[in-house]
Amino acid sequence: MAYPQTAPGNGGLIMPTMNMIQALNSAMDTMLERDPNVLIFGEDVGYFGGVFRATEGLQRKYGVTRCFDTPIGEGGIIATAIGMGAYGLRPVVEIQFADYIYPAFDQLVSEAARLRYRSAGDFSAAMTVRTPYGGGIFGGQTHSQSPEAIFTHVTGLKTVIPSTPYDAKGLLISAIEDDDPVIFLEPKRIYNGPFNGRHDQPVVPWSKHPASEVPEGYYTVPLGRANILRSGEQMTILAYGTMVYVALTAAEASGIDAEVIDLRTLLPVDIDTIVASVEKTGRCVIIHEATRTSGYGAELSALVQEHCFYHLEAPIERVTGWDTPYPHAFEWEYFPGPERVTAAMRRVLEG
Amino acid sequence: MKNRKPLSLRVPQPKYRPGDSPDFTGLVVPEAGSVRRPDIGVRPHDIADLAYGMIRVLDSHHRAVGPWDPKLDPETLRRGLQSMLLTRAYDDRMYRAQRQGRTSFYMKSTGEEAVATAASFALERDDMCFPSYRQQGILIARGYPLFKMMCQVYSNPADPLKGRQLPIMYSAKDYGFFSISGNLGTQFPQAVGWAMASAYKGDDRIAASWVGEGTTAEGDFHHACTFAAVYRAPVILNVVNNQWAISSFSGIAGGDDSTFASRAIGYGLPGIRVDGNDFLAVYAATQWAAERARSNMGATLIELYTYRVEGHSTSDDPSRYRPQDEAKAWPLGDPIVRLKNHLIQLGEWDEERHESANKDAVEQVRASDREASALGTLGQAKPSIKTMFEDVYKDMPWHIRRQRQEMGV
Numbered sequence A: 001m002a003y004p005q006t007a008p009g010n011g012g013l014i015m016p017t018m019n020m021i022q023a024l025n026s027a028m029d030t031m032l033e034r035d036p037n038v039l040i041f042g043e044d045v046g047y048f049g050g051v052f053r054a055t056e057g058l059q060r061k062y063g064v065t066r067c068f069d070t071p072i073g074e075g076g077i078i079a080t081a082i083g084m085g086a087y088g089l090r091p092v093v094e095i096q097f098a099d100y101i102y103p104a105f106d107q108l109v110s111e112a113a114r115l116r117y118r119s120a121g122d123f124s125a126a127m128t129v130r131t132p133y134g135g136g137i138f139g140g141q142t143h144s145q146s147p148e149a150i151f152t153h154v155t156g157l158k159t160v161i162p163s164t165p166y167d168a169k170g171l172l173i174s175a176i177e178d179d180d181p182v183i184f185l186e187p188k189r190i191y192n193g194p195f196n197g198r199h200d201q202p203v204v205p206w207s208k209h210p211a212s213e214v215p216e217g218y219y220t221v222p223l224g225r226a227n228i229l230r231s232g233e234q235m236t237i238l239a240y241g242t243m244v245y246v247a248l249t250a251a252e253a254s255g256i257d258a259e260v261i262d263l264r265t266l267l268p269v270d271i272d273t274i275v276a277s278v279e280k281t282g283r284c285v286i287i288h289e290a291t292r293t294s295g296y297g298a299e300l301s302a303l304v305q306e307h308c309f310y311h312l313e314a315p316i317e318r319v320t321g322w323d324t325p326y327p328h329a330f331e332w333e334y335f336p337g338p339e340r341v342t343a344a345m346r347r348v349l350e351g
Numbered sequence B: 001m002k003n004r005k006p007l008s009l010r011v012p013q014p015k016y017r018p019g020d021s022p023d024f025t026g027l028v029v030p031e032a033g034s035v036r037r038p039d040i041g042v043r044p045h046d047i048a049d050l051a052y053g054m055i056r057v058l059d060s061h062h063r064a065v066g067p068w069d070p071k072l073d074p075e076t077l078r079r080g081l082q083s084m085l086l087t088r089a090y091d092d093r094m095y096r097a098q099r100q101g102r103t104s105f106y107m108k109s110t111g112e113e114a115v116a117t118a119a120s121f122a123l124e125r126d127d128m129c130f131p132s133y134r135q136q137g138i139l140i141a142r143g144y145p146l147f148k149m150m151c152q153v154y155s156n157p158a159d160p161l162k163g164r165q166l167p168i169m170y171s172a173k174d175y176g177f178f179s180i181s182g183n184l185g186t187q188f189p190q191a192v193g194w195a196m197a198s199a200y201k202g203d204d205r206i207a208a209s210w211v212g213e214g215t216t217a218e219g220d221f222h223h224a225c226t227f228a229a230v231y232r233a234p235v236i237l238n239v240v241n242n243q244w245a246i247s248s249f250s251g252i253a254g255g256d257d258s259t260f261a262s263r264a265i266g267y268g269l270p271g272i273r274v275d276g277n278d279f280l281a282v283y284a285a286t287q288w289a290a291e292r293a294r295s296n297m298g299a300t301l302i303e304l305y306t307y308r309v310e311g312h313s314t315s316d317d318p319s320r321y322r323p324q325d326e327a328k329a330w331p332l333g334d335p336i337v338r339l340k341n342h343l344i345q346l347g348e349w350d351e352e353r354h355e356s357a358n359k360d361a362v363e364q365v366r367a368s369d370r371e372a373s374a375l376g377t378l379g380q381a382k383p384s385i386k387t388m389f390e391d392v393y394k395d396m397p398w399h400i401r402r403q404r405q406e407m408g409v
């Protein structure tokens, strides 16, 4: 168990417990305080503090030019962030739901991702795009999507997904300090507490989890480094976001000695940790909420095959959302819960 | 350093926040009847004043006055009133259903009922509407069964959309109601395309679409206006300015320095601004724009000036960002009360009949709810799981079929 990853030299720091929203808020607060070039904007993020309350109190504390509401135009939000980033600011923008990022797609793909390359380093635009994603909240098809693979496919963007309050804060600070554009996807189902897919069980708040101990002030969790949440010998499970809790539960329930890896950064992915684990276990299950076809699991599967072919003892399995839009009434038939993961683990063990 | 004053970034702020006393005395509300009614063949440039004025028909004595009075017969007025009453009763009931945990989500149109219902009355039954989530009044005015709307909200086995959509994202082709998308603004230019298709085919149907003032900031608003102007598409583009977009006041959408109707001018479209709480004004403006569209003269942009009386949705708490009594201070009144008073003034209605019409509406809603709830509410009963995999494509490709088999359904 690797919770929490203690920040170096944090012995003297106060360690309050925070849920993921509070941790994200604390990251932005810390960076607004440290760096006058950091500013925050997005739909409803100013006075109101965001529909999920991630920016609560920041406008009051830092003034209206450092945390403000925008018109409802995601293309405009990303485009102005690019302009600001090119000027030398570090905009942190919120897209209210990942499902609403598509109007900004051209600005992300053709502009933010390529500015450095096409100008041969003459221009670049640091920016962080925070956006809640994923299902489990009865949000229907436009409040439940997991579009991470769309961004990992675009070279020039980094893609980060935290799974704990501690990581959320440390990764967000790293993202803000990164000089390349970072898509920071927040698993909204676990804003208030971890969720393992067992929807009929009561929600456990973050305060009961060790990773809710979040230092006040500055610390970072580096981009590009995975976290081994559970070490095991029989197989490797690759997961991120909400699905790490599904993986942990499946590992416990199956009695299989699985190693569970929380990728944390999808791009650049921590290939060394993945390879070391699969070489040790010889088996691999990849899980995500997103639809299956051309999902990020396809990339992971290809990487494992390319790097670990001679160590593999069974075909790699993917457990994913079905290839349909996310249907409102079928929340739990759609969401890949621990039973589906356990079944895949059994197949991989027997295979 | 040049000796210049440093620049500063402007971020618009609303006049009132929680704790302030809202005061709309500074709001310019033109007298009812004061705006001219040009011929439908007018050149858009020659009616720029209509984009800054406000078409109003009902005056402070509840009379219908001026050139925009559509002179509707009392029976039509009563039907309009009933549609608004039914819409409000429906909203109240479904809002409570959400609060009782019978569904996940709901959005009310309280205070904005005239926008949807009056427009429906002015349109033909086979004109296609591309509404936002706040024009449930269109379906109700067109007589779509409340029972079916409720089954959609409950995602139950009789849900016409098979449990796939968030509550209130209805779709009803037979009622001229296009499938609602959760992504704002996307349907504004689609309505233009539908209208272009009607023109291409030489038909006589027109299209109408509605977006909130907040949504005008999306690029799709620009696409709609440009394509509509270039191809003179027979479409009515409505902007419902209810002053708020979740917690953002209309200034964040650019409403501080100009009107939303005036956006039309640059595109070469007629832009007219209308009192959205005046059933007769909404009817008359829609009728004008519809006639213009049907006469092959193209699109009209209509701003409907109104107020979002309730929270944005069941997920919202407006007391966090605006004064609690702002709706009461809103000077354009309640569309239901205004039409009711007009009918009373005409001698065609009275308090007793109103009371009983309201009771009828509430009873009708309750009866439909009993019927719909009997089939199940969210989480109790749902459409067949098998259907989850259908309609992604017309014909199911092998990989989806295999996934359905994997699920064992």
Ligand SMILES: Cc1ncc(C[n+]2csc(CCOP(=O)(O)OP(=O)(O)O)c2C)c(N)n1
Binding pocket: A043, A072, A074, A096, A100, A103, B132, B134, B182, B183, B184, B211, B212, B213, B214, B215, B216, B240, B242, B244, B245, B246, B308, B312
């Ligand atoms: C593309 C997109 N961005 C953001 C949202 C989230 N959202 C839903 S409604 C809303 C406010 C819309 O305000 P307005 O257009 O004024 O319509 P109103 O709700 O006032 O009727 C927002 C930001 C969305 N649904 N789609």
Ligand SMILES: [Mg+2]
Binding pocket: B212, B213, B214, B240, B241, B242, B243, B244, B245, B246, B308
């Ligand atoms: Mg609005």
